[in-house]
Amino acid sequence: MADAIKVLLVDDHQVVRRGLRTFLEVQDDIEVVGEAADGAEGVARAEELRPDVVLMDVKMPGMDGVEALRKLRELDNPARVLIVTSFTEQRTVVPALRAGAAGYVYKDVDPDALAGAIRSVHAGHVLLQPEVAVALLSQEETGPGQGRGGSLTEREREVLALIADGRSNREIARALVLSEKTVKTHVSNILMKLDLADRTQAALWAVRHGLSG
Numbered sequence: 753m754a755d756a757i758k759v760l761l762v763d764d765h766q767v768v769r770r771g772l773r774t775f776l777e778v779q780d781d782i783e784v785v786g787e788a789a790d791g792a793e794g795v796a797r798a799e800e801l802r803p804d805v806v807l808m809d810v811k812m813p814g815m816d817g818v819e820a821l822r823k824l825r826e827l828d829n830p831a832r833v834l835i836v837t838s839f840t841e842q843r844t845v846v847p848a849l850r851a852g853a854a855g856y857v858y859k860d861v862d863p864d865a866l867a868g869a870i871r872s873v874h875a876g877h878v879l880l881q882p883e884v885a886v887a888l889l890s891q892e893e894t895g896p897g898q899g900r901g902g903s904l905t906e907r908e909r910e911v912l913a914l915i916a917d918g919r920s921n922r923e924i925a926r927a928l929v930l931s932e933k934t935v936k937t938h939v940s941n942i943l944m945k946l947d948l949a950d951r952t953q954a955a956l957w958a959v960r961h962g963l964s965g
Contacts (some may be wrong), residue, residue, distance in 0.1 A: 756783040757874045760803040762794035762820070763787075763836070764812040767861075772807065775863045782870060791815030795823045799833050805870050806833045808853075810844045818844065821851035825949070834871045849952050855879025876920030878952050903945045909963060911938040914953055916958035 759782055761769045764787070773784045786801045788794035791808075792815040798806055806824075810817040818886055818895040821833055835848045835856035845856050848925070867878060904912065907928075914924045921935045939951070948954050957963075 756781050756922070757805060758783055758785045758801070758803040759870060760785060760794065760798055760801060760806045760831070761787045762789075762791065762797075762806060762812075762817070763809040764789050765809075767804045768809075772866075776867065776870075779867050782867060791817060791820030791823075794820050795827070795829075798824060798829050799827060802829075803831050804874050806831045807870070808833050808835055810835055810837045810848060818847050818851050821848060821853055834869055834873050834879070852950055852952070854952065871952060874923070876951070877918045878915075878955050879918075904942065908938050908942050908945075911935060912942050912954060912958045913963045915942075916955045916963060918955075 759776060763769050763772070767791075769787050773787070776782050776784050785803055786797050786947060788797045790812045792818050794806065794808060795815070800872055808817045808820060815823070817835060824831065824833065831881075832854040833852065835845065835853045837845055837848075837856055838859050845853075848856065855869065855878060861869070872879060910928060911924055914927060916946050919927065921932050924930070925932045925935045927939065930938075937953075942954055943949070946957055947956065948957060
């Protein structure tokens with residue numbers, strides 16, 4: 753299991769955590785390394801265990817999932833966070849994505865789809881469904897990156913378009929015949945030039961400015 757994706761479960765319902773653990777532990781490439789019952793404990797466990805992916809509930813007592821996301825960003829924790837929410841809580845997805853989540857799944861997600869989502873965000877993808885992208889764009893008509901597209905090089909614009917298409921660094925490197933290290937440098941430059949915090953914001957910027965496929 754040395755190369756398994758390390759997952760931390762953060763949910764205030766023990767039954768939910770137990771169910772998630774039972775399913776995920778039968779996946780050959782996924783290892784559940786810990787659990788937490790609220791956002792504050794989740795942040796502490798993420799710092800201690802350094803998981804690859806955090807499966808985070810939104811609605812929790814005390815520190816909720818969105819606040820926990822902000823805290824992880826402040827701590828520069830590298831874990832990719834996949835938000836777990838219910839359909840009736842869809843409005844909470846937008847602030848979660850703006851806080852740094854790599855995507856979201858609904859609580860009634862098919863188990864195989866959940867495993868696929870974990871693998872996807874671990875690979876660097878942003879799971880952004882169309883209806884949520886529209887909601888995010890409607891809230892970000894102004895803000896970071898406005899009017900700065902001219903500072904991007906042609907290659908950076910190509911990389912940004914592929915980010916918007918949900919490609920990982922490895923896939924971008926393959927598509928543009930570059931090394932992954934070079935792609936990482938381009939991504940860092942894009943975020944710096946556009947004053948954006950993460951790939952999710954970069955993808956939204958690209959969609960808003962017509963760079964996505």
